[in-house]
Amino acid sequence: MNFGPTPLDEAEGAVLAHSIRLAERALKKGTVLDAAAIAALRAEGHREVIAARLDPDDVGEDEAARRVGEAMETPLVARSRAATGRVNLIAQSAGLLVLDAGVIDQLNALDESLTIATLPNYSLVQPKEMLATIKVIPFAVPGPALATAQALLRRQNVLALHPFRPLKVGLVLTELQGMKESVMASAIEITGARIAALKGTLLPVERARHEAGATAEALRRLLAQGAEMLLVMGASATIDRRDVGPAAIVQAGGRIEHFGMPVDPGNLICLGAVGDVPALVLPGCARSPKVNGFDWVLQRLFAGVAVTSRDVMAMGVGGLLKEIETRPLPRAKVPPRRARQVAGLVMAAGLSSRMAPLNKLLVTDGEGVAMVARVAEKVLASGVTPVLVVTGHDRERVQAALAGRPVIFVHAEDHAQGLSASLKAGLAALPPEAEGVLVALGDMPLVEPAVIARLLAAFDPEEGRAIVQPSFGGRPGNPMLWGREFLPEMMRLTGDMGARSLVAKHADRLAEVEVADDGVLRDFDTAEALKSAPGFGARVPA
Numbered sequence: 001m002n003f004g005p006t007p008l009d010e011a012e013g014a015v016l017a018h019s020i021r022l023a024e025r026a027l028k029k030g031t032v033l034d035a036a037a038i039a040a041l042r043a044e045g046h047r048e049v050i051a052a053r054l055d056p057d058d059v060g061e062d063e064a065a066r067r068v069g070e071a072m073e074t075p076l077v078a079r080s081r082a083a084t085g086r087v088n089l090i091a092q093s094a095g096l097l098v099l100d101a102g103v104i105d106q107l108n109a110l111d112e113s114l115t116i117a118t119l120p121n122y123s124l125v126q127p128k129e130m131l132a133t134i135k136v137i138p139f140a141v142p143g144p145a146l147a148t149a150q151a152l153l154r155r156q157n158v159l160a161l162h163p164f165r166p167l168k169v170g171l172v173l174t175e176l177q178g179m180k181e182s183v184m185a186s187a188i189e190i191t192g193a194r195i196a197a198l199k200g201t202l203l204p205v206e207r208a209r210h211e212a213g214a215t216a217e218a219l220r221r222l223l224a225q226g227a228e229m230l231l232v233m234g235a236s237a238t239i240d241r242r243d244v245g246p247a248a249i250v251q252a253g254g255r256i257e258h259f260g261m262p263v264d265p266g267n268l269i270c271l272g273a274v275g276d277v278p279a280l281v282l283p284g285c286a287r288s289p290k291v292n293g294f295d296w297v298l299q300r301l302f303a304g305v306a307v308t309s310r311d312v313m314a315m316g317v318g319g320l321l322k323e324i325e326t327r328p329l330p331r332a333k334v335p336p337r338r339a340r341q342v343a344g345l346v347m348a349a350g351l352s353s354r355m356a357p358l359n360k361l362l363v364t365d366g367e368g369v370a371m372v373a374r375v376a377e378k379v380l381a382s383g384v385t386p387v388l389v390v391t392g393h394d395r396e397r398v399q400a401a402l403a404g405r406p407v408i409f410v411h412a413e414d415h416a417q418g419l420s421a422s423l424k425a426g427l428a429a430l431p432p433e434a435e436g437v438l439v440a441l442g443d444m445p446l447v448e449p450a451v452i453a454r455l456l457a458a459f460d461p462e463e464g465r466a467i468v469q470p471s472f473g474g475r476p477g478n479p480m481l482w483g484r485e486f487l488p489e490m491m492r493l494t495g496d497m498g499a500r501s502l503v504a505k506h507a508d509r510l511a512e513v514e515v516a517d518d519g520v521l522r523d524f525d526t527a528e529a530l531k532s533a534p535g536f537g538a539r540v541p542a
């Protein structure tokens with residue numbers, strides 16, 4: 001791949017390295033330059049661009065990411081569409097993610113242009129959770145490296161999602177004289193919650209004297225009830241393979257496979273089986289809901305993943321759990337990814353001079369609802385909160401038109417000085433927790449909540465999408481969503497200069513969302529334009 005300044009005469013078919021904002025369109029990073037794009041660049045005085053030109057054996061970023069993602073597909077894992085050289089692998093079921101870390105390391109070592117990032121091995125995942133992301137770092141992958149990656153992936157699965165099985169679990173609690181009933185009840189409740197979270201069922205709990213014989217009899221009764229996993233929670237800690245719990249498993253016809261594990265808390269676990277039924281003697285920490293080594297073993301068994309002696313001995317790296325925050329347990333509902341807090345500004349301070357004496361914002365639709373109220377309703381319906389309405393001209397009438405709606409009014413005393421004055425009044429009133437602001441125009445009633453919701457979904461300053469703008473047919477529209485980082489520059493605007501003047505300066509931070517509705521382009525500044533507005537045209541005086 002060749003990279004660097006490229007004369008426009010040689011740029012057709014090259015990949016644009018940095019976004020360029022033109023008067024009528026934006027050329028985004030990664031655009032393959034065609035004749036029309038080059039003509040537009042030339043028309044605005046550009047003579048060269050920074051671009052990448054692929055070698056004959058290079059494979060473009062999206063196609064390369066698609067091929068690797070396709071080769072990694074496996075049951076219960078979905079693949080996203082390739083975009084900007086990235087493909088994500090998404091869980092379609094709750095379960096346990098199991099990876100072949102060695103092969104993934106091999107893939108990442110093939111060429112710096114191809115990267116695969118995953119969750120940690122043996123992660124608990126929920127439906128729709130991202131498991132891995134494939135990212136092409138420049139704009140292409142050398143063909144030979146890609147072919148090697150595909151060959152590796154054809155030979156073996158590097159990623160598997162094992163769903164949890166609805167196992168029936170038997171629990172024996174051993175008792176010593178003087179044990180509190182509350183301690184026993186708590187142990188049953190905590191164990192039952194663990195089992196239920198993994199889609200299992202806890203059979204009626206057996207209680208037995210803290211003796212091997214009595215405990216073995218209880219295990220046999222649970223097997224007779226169809227137990228598919230056996231747990232023994234001893235009244236005292238297990239200190240040897242021949243202690244009460246392990247001895248009971250052996251007396252019940254089973255065997256002990258491993259005692260102890262390099263995970264703390266959880267060291268004193270004992271793994272065995274009665275026939276094909278796993279049998280565990282639990283460590284004392286299993287009485288607590290906090291994550292411990294028992295959880296790691298339990299999750300694998302419910303997912304149908306074998307746990308051998310060697311597997312247990314390999315758990316030491318990362319096995320120190322005491323001093324780290326408890327990870328979300330499977331029994332706890334995994335919280336949704338935190339939505340970014342975005343406030344809304346509805347600009348409603350203008351003089352409506354081109355439609356005087358009529359105030360376009362107060363023109364009503366067929367249901368008698370003012371245009372500015374329709375705009376506010378749609379912004380509210382999108383989930384933006386809080387919604388601030390900036391008033392100026394006709395302040396009292398605008399507020400009356402919005403009566404009963406959960407909006408906050410901000411009056412721009414100097415609104416007559418231009419759009420920037422009204423904008424700055426609204427920005428100054430934003431709550432400090434707002435990470436972004438959606439700037440909506442009061443004379444654009446055709447922008448639907450679903451369109452705004454797409455802007456909100458695209459907004460991610462950490463990923464470089466700090467400005468989000470809708471477009472229709474390649475033409476940029478409104479409303480626009482701005483990250484808080486731009487507020488100082490916006491507060492320095494003057495006159496009728498709106499925030500869109502900053503877009504060219506920050507083109508690399510811009511994400512455009514193409515929509516199927518031209519409402520993002522349609523504002524109504526004149527009586528003639530308003531006559532074409534669906535629902536409002538009939539209300540405009542001739």
